[in-house]
Amino acid sequence: MTHKAAFTAVKTVKAYERVVEQIETAISKRELRPGDRLPSERELMLTFEVSRSTIREALRVLESTGLVRSRPGDPRGPEVLQASPAILTKTVSRLVRLETIALSELVEFRIMLEGTACTLAAQHRTEVQLNDMRAAVDAMQAQVDNGPVAFSRADVAFHVTVWAASQNQLLQICGEATRGALIDMVTDELDRAPDSQARMELSLAHDREILGAISAGDGARAGRLARSFVIEYYGDIISSQSRAALGSVADEAPA
Amino acid sequence: MTHKAAFTAVKTVKAYERVVEQIETAISKRELRPGDRLPSERELMLTFEVSRSTIREALRVLESTGLVRSRPGDPRGPEVLQASPAILTKTVSRLVRLETIALSELVEFRIMLEGTACTLAAQHRTEVQLNDMRAAVDAMQAQVDNGPVAFSRADVAFHVTVWAASQNQLLQICGEATRGALIDMVTDELDRAPDSQARMELSLAHDREILGAISAGDGARAGRLARSFVIEYYGDIISSQSRAALGSVADEAPA
DNA sequence: GGAAACACATGGTCAGACCAGTACACTCTG
DNA sequence: CAGAGTGTACTGGTCTGACCATGTGTTTCC
Numbered sequence: 001m002t003h004k005a006a007f008t009a010v011k012t013v014k015a016y017e018r019v020v021e022q023i024e025t026a027i028s029k030r031e032l033r034p035g036d037r038l039p040s041e042r043e044l045m046l047t048f049e050v051s052r053s054t055i056r057e058a059l060r061v062l063e064s065t066g067l068v069r070s071r072p073g074d075p076r077g078p079e080v081l082q083a084s085p086a087i088l089t090k091t092v093s094r095l096v097r098l099e100t101i102a103l104s105e106l107v108e109f110r111i112m113l114e115g116t117a118c119t120l121a122a123q124h125r126t127e128v129q130l131n132d133m134r135a136a137v138d139a140m141q142a143q144v145d146n147g148p149v150a151f152s153r154a155d156v157a158f159h160v161t162v163w164a165a166s167q168n169q170l171l172q173i174c175g176e177a178t179r180g181a182l183i184d185m186v187t188d189e190l191d192r193a194p195d196s197q198a199r200m201e202l203s204l205a206h207d208r209e210i211l212g213a214i215s216a217g218d219g220a221r222a223g224r225l226a227r228s229f230v231i232e233y234y235g236d237i238i239s240s241q242s243r244a245a246l247g248s249v250a251d252e253a254p255a
Numbered sequence: 256m257t258h259k260a261a262f263t264a265v266k267t268v269k270a271y272e273r274v275v276e277q278i279e280t281a282i283s284k285r286e287l288r289p290g291d292r293l294p295s296e297r298e299l300m301l302t303f304e305v306s307r308s309t310i311r312e313a314l315r316v317l318e319s320t321g322l323v324r325s326r327p328g329d330p331r332g333p334e335v336l337q338a339s340p341a342i343l344t345k346t347v348s349r350l351v352r353l354e355t356i357a358l359s360e361l362v363e364f365r366i367m368l369e370g371t372a373c374t375l376a377a378q379h380r381t382e383v384q385l386n387d388m389r390a391a392v393d394a395m396q397a398q399v400d401n402g403p404v405a406f407s408r409a410d411v412a413f414h415v416t417v418w419a420a421s422q423n424q425l426l427q428i429c430g431e432a433t434r435g436a437l438i439d440m441v442t443d444e445l446d447r448a449p450d451s452q453a454r455m456e457l458s459l460a461h462d463r464e465i466l467g468a469i470s471a472g473d474g475a476r477a478g479r480l481a482r483s484f485v486i487e488y489y490g491d492i493i494s495s496q497s498r499a500a501l502g503s504v505a506d507e508a509p510a
Numbered sequence: 511g512g513a514a515a516c517a518c519a520t521g522g523t524c525a526g527a528c529c530a531g532t533a534c535a536c537t538c539t540g
Numbered sequence: 541c542a543g544a545g546t547g548t549a550c551t552g553g554t555c556t557g558a559c560c561a562t563g564t565g566t567t568t569c570c
Contacts, residue, residue: 064316308524331532
């Protein structure tokens with residue numbers, strides 16, 4: 001060898017992976033947008049010059065990541081989907097179930113999200129959003145007598161409006177994902193609730209308080225309330241240190 | 256109809272999905288543990304009574320979720336993998352990239368993450384993690400003269416150790432994802448920095464301060480510092496309301 | 511003009527085939 | 541007997557070609 005050759009490691013990339021990659025980057029480059037249609041499998045196998053099995057395997061992984069959806073019989077081809085936090089929820093749930101992620105981490109994360117969402121909502125909320133929140137709280141009130149499931153559905157609706165008011169999509173996405181995962185993990189807890197009536201009243205009172213702070217534009221107080229309420233629900237899951245640290249952030253007297 | 260029949264909606268479930276589901280639940284029930292081997296594709300097609308294409312599509316989605324890995328030629332069959340949060344990182348990053356998220360939202364999100372990470376790190380950090388952080392700060396010091404890129408690499412390393420010390424993988428994952436996205440969006444900002452020397456010194460001082468708070472176990476102060484420093488960097492990107500709300504959470508005197 | 515029937519391309523599934531690669535047992539050699 | 545080399549059987553990756561039920565868009569019929 002007379003000169004240095006800049007050889008680089010070769011890893012055989014499976015055919016279907018390259019197909020996935022190309023379609024994926026096309027989507028992330030916005031060349032394919034939600035609602036667009038991919039060519040049919042038979043066309044794809046011509047443009048990628050691979051067999052239909054390969055195309056199908058690629059479509060299956062794209063489908064499992066929530067990027068596209070295939071429906072039999074549709075002559076328009078596979079549909080490019082809008083990105084959704086649903087897949088995130090599933091992944092997080094699975095990781096928690098497999099104990100790769102501790103439930104306490106999820107709760108800590110949620111405390112953070114909920115607090116920040118309320119803080120930002122207090123600053124960014126519009127008048128109509130404020131009305132939405134009020135309506136949501138009223139709806140909760142109305143569901144108190146219809147059992148815990150109906151109530152918690154209304155409760156969720158309220159929090160969704162809060163997230164929306166935070167004007168931060170990342171917060172919304174992560175909030176959605178962690179909510180789903182938490183429900184997956186502690187859903188049995190919810191059913192047992194013997195004192196469900198009392199719990200519902202308490203939730204309602206909490207949400208009213210938060211709404212008050214948001215309405216008043218007091219972000220710090222809204223965040224503090226939200227954090228402490230989440231801790232009240234899930235506090236026994238996380239360490240006392242975390243509880244203290246996350247709950248009392250706002251209780252620090254600055255000099 | 257003489258009696259009420261409890262009919263339920265029928266949705267045709269594709270064959271490969273049922274295969275995925277069965278293997279997935281076997282894994283989450285610990286009937287299959289990391290390191291275990293699945294039967295070969297040809298065996299699976301006998302036990303599930305489907306064709307090999309169907310088995311392969313199922314394996315592809317399991318593979319894309321990081322649950323198993325197939326290697327050609329291995330007579331022991333596909334391997335069940337240890338669940339890893341790495342897949343979550345990919346999902347979150349894609350979501351951040353795909354969604355049209357305003358820079359300001361990203362910055363708000365980052366402020367929240369950085370603050371919480373430091374708060375939790377102050378409570379959860381072990382002695383060796385503390386040493387890691389000290390070493391990382393020293394490394395930053397050493398890189399000051401090597402230009403902004405080397406320095407910022409060291410800076411990142413420090414923050415990674417902080418995330419690790421927070422003992423919260425969700426925080427780490429989101430931190431990683433937002434860092435990548437932020438770099439993509441404001442990379443040019445970093446280069447221009449005319450007063451890079453001064454900025455570096457400032458970063459260093461800030462990180463030292465944070466380290467001090469973490470070392471002292473003062474989570475509230477660590478979080479407050481982290482938030483205000485992120486605001487110092489990116490503050491002009493977000494609204495003054497957000498700045499005030501997120502920065503001063505800890506400055507609220509409680510009664 | 512509207513409803514019903516149709517044709518066609520689509521995705522879902524199957525069967526069977528070939529190839530390159532790996533693990534493992536089996537040599538052969540010292 | 542130990543170790544290096546060989547063989548082989550089975551693996552996963554890919555391809556071809558086929559069949560079916562289904563959804564869409566068109567055509568036909570009233």
